[in-house]
Amino acid sequence: MSQGTEHGAPHRPGLAEHTDAARRVLLTPDHPGALPPALRIEAAARAADRTGQPGLAALYRALAPAATQAAAGPGDPALVTAVQDFTDAVTLDPAGTGPAALRTLTAHGLDTPAVVALAQICAFVAYEARVVSGLAVLAGGPAAEPAAVTGTRDAVTGTRDAAATRDADASPSAPRAADFTLDQLTWRPRVPAVDADALTDAQRAVLDAHTTLSAASPYYRTLLHDPAALDHRTHVYNAVMYGRGGLPRAERELATLLVSRANGCVYCASVHGRKYAQLSRDEAAALRVLHEGADALAGDARGEALARFTRAQTLTPPAATGADVAALRTAGLDEAELTDLVHAVALFGWANRLMLVLGDVHPARKLDAGIPRTDARESCSGTSGRAARAGDA
Secondary structure: OOOOOOOOOOOOOOHHHHHHHHHHHHHOOOOOOOOOHHHHHHHHHHHHHHOOOHHHHHHHHOOHHHHHHHOOOOOOHHHHHHHHHHHHHHHHOHHHOOHHHHHHHHHOOOOHHHHHHHHHHHHHHHHHHHHHHHHHHHOOOOOOOOOOOOOOOOOOOOOOOHHHHOOOOOOOOOOOHHHOOOOOEEEEEOOOOOOOOOOOHHHHHHHHHOOOOOOOOHHHHHHOOOHHHHHHHHHHHHHHHHOOOOOOHHHHHHHHHHHHHHHOOHHHHHHHHHHHHHHHOOHHHHHHHHHHHHHHHOOOHHHHHHHHHHHHHHOOOOOOOHHHHHHHHHOOOOHHHHHHHHHHHHHHHHHHHHHHHHEEEEEOOOOOOOOOOOOEOOOOOOOOOOOOOOOOO
């Protein structure tokens, strides 16, 4: 299931290896804690089915025999149901997945590390399923196949452009266009973050390995409940968003801005709206995209094609077509750029879900003298106060 080597991203070294490693540490970890491997695998397979990727679901389920040798199975039927409901919510309507969903998991026996791990699994599958889907479309295949899991939720509701379709069928919690902003925001976790003064050696090693991570950020300290997953996720993120060549950085940021807006992630849209404004040197354009979505790119053939593909692949299940790809190629995107676009769109299926499900966005506030911060700034892709990545400017 290597997403870089088998599916054509050789210009992104390490992407395949860290995607594979993230899958392994999330689904069959050495120390699974309160969330047994069999239940992790079933959650991943369910999310893949919901995302129109039954083949990927089958590959996940093929991991179960080895996993069940280390664990007796999913166990409590009430916990199984809670995990299934949470998986459906995060997969289909991340903006509508509120704190009550997390409390239900803890009420059925999952501790904070297990809750974070389950959120990571659902978010990771949103990424991997969209990589498989997007690369299939590039190769002339369908974006999705009929899902094996059925239910009452609409697999499109909550993942369409939240601002444009709010009155019709968006989640009641989805933000309005006016809620999106380029202002700096903060993020506060819904679950206890790891204590910055009590990090384990494994947690400290992950922070030390990545200049974009900091113990000052509650977002990263929340994800540090599973340090191995955070490590591999960060490698994937850096390869997709900061790798040299391929799709121009500004267009990667434009794609992630569009995905974040469609998913209703006000925090990520703020961060990546500012990055797009910086790289494109056009703050007014970034504001128009925040408030109007794809309509802001009317008249720009390349921008329109990028937005059309991005929106289609953000849906659950993804829905891009050969015509969407043809429009991108006509607009001048080469194969490396197309592959980068697929991965950037998929990546923010992962990033947005973590932000939306594990915490809440708030207006930035000034630091009061002598009072330590309890919220995060710029946690979506970097942390204020740390050295900037080469090539960020």
